[in-house]
Amino acid sequence: MQKLFFLLALAGTIVSCRQPVKEQAAAAAADSTNSEIKIIDNGNVGFEKYFADKTMRLDFNHSGTSKEEHFAVDRIVSDGIWPGNRFVLIDKLELGPYFFEVIDKDSKTLLFSRGFASIFGEWQSTPEADKTWGSYNESMRFPWPKKPVTVILGKRDPQTNKFKTIWSIDVDPASREVNPADLVHSNTMDIIQENGPASVKVDLVILGDGYTKAEMPKFRNDVKRLSAVLMAQEPFRSRTKDINIRAIETPSEVSGVCKPHPGVYKRSALSVQYGIFDSERYALTFDNKTVRNAASQAPYDFMIILVNERTYGGGGIYNLYATVSADNKFADYMIVHEFGHHMGGLADEYYTSSVSYEAQDIKLEPWEPNVTALLDKNNLKWKDLLTAGTPIPTPWNKDVFDKYGYAVQKQRDSLRAAKVPEEVMEALFLKQYKQEDEYFSKEKYRDAVGAFEGADYTQKGLYRSQLDCIMFTRHIHYCKVCQRSLIRVIEQYTAVGPGK
């Protein structure tokens, strides 16, 4: 489990965006019974029967160590109108290391479910979690129930990758503990594109951090520029009419955000900071409630936080948010890559780092839709997309590519240690970008969907579907499997009638 941390801290290859469940100890949950509740799954229920048109936000504290985790309700509030779909309430994608279900308390009927990843889950794989406790505020958002419900939280069992209940809590919407008042917002909201009601569209909200009031014109330009980059990529380009984009202006008193590695300390409106888990280029905010309160001014399913910085950095957590440094030369790449983690639960497909690891014995199929352990060659999870006549595994010139990749990593580490200006690092990335293009142009299976060894921080034993993808290199293009995964998410949010 330290693997991910070292990759982040030492290699810093882009940024990680979800936690590696496979090597974690089984989750303990002393504060819940841990007994599985027998849930009645009748498929998607009628929205109006069970829910009001509001979002319930259950804020909770998620605490523990590498070996155990505990939960406590912080507060339960209204988060504005319900932005999600009313026909697809049950999450059949089952992505993410965590998964919550909302059931009717009396009948045990399944009403709503959603998968997600969390900062606590990532922190749990850092060496710090072996020595000390950590605590993070998180939220579960679901339509406002009319009657008492039970919220059941599951986490993947490291032995099976199946979800196992680690916490459950009853919520009575009539209780004095539940606050139905809507927050009164005073920030300015900008509509970037609006294509229809939130209930049948993917609703993206964009916030900014480290922008002063005087820099709001810049924020609006950054939003326009970077959302256009995202919308220009497939599958979003073809589905742009399915997507609403709104931006909320959240001015900071100072320009820029906190960057502990170079000793730049600031307090910005949303508390985004670099150096998360001591990785210089990993930028997140732990201030969940401030971010959620600001975002709830708009109906939203997904969230991007633009960071008013040139320093390379960002992060993307499934169903939480994605962050991007707006002024970096590779901001276009970062917004597309991080959004892939955030919206689609996509794994990183890259694996090179400056430290080498022993080959692992991979026994479980990863849950991420874009990597496979190839345990069953004939039943590949993207078998319907395979290019006819492509051998599995698919041969490619991996040794040459890896040798070059490791050399770049070394250079990158020494440049960073020397604290060179950002443009020196950008020049290195540009050189790498061009060299990789050249390598790929010579590959026999360069456009084929197959199974190429090397993915998800693992050189051997894990495979990606195509030679190139934005989850692998900085070339701005999702591979076919990543595109299809994102389309499946879009469909969950845009259904206009009851499904099967």
Ligand SMILES: [Zn+2]
């Ligand atoms: Zn991909």
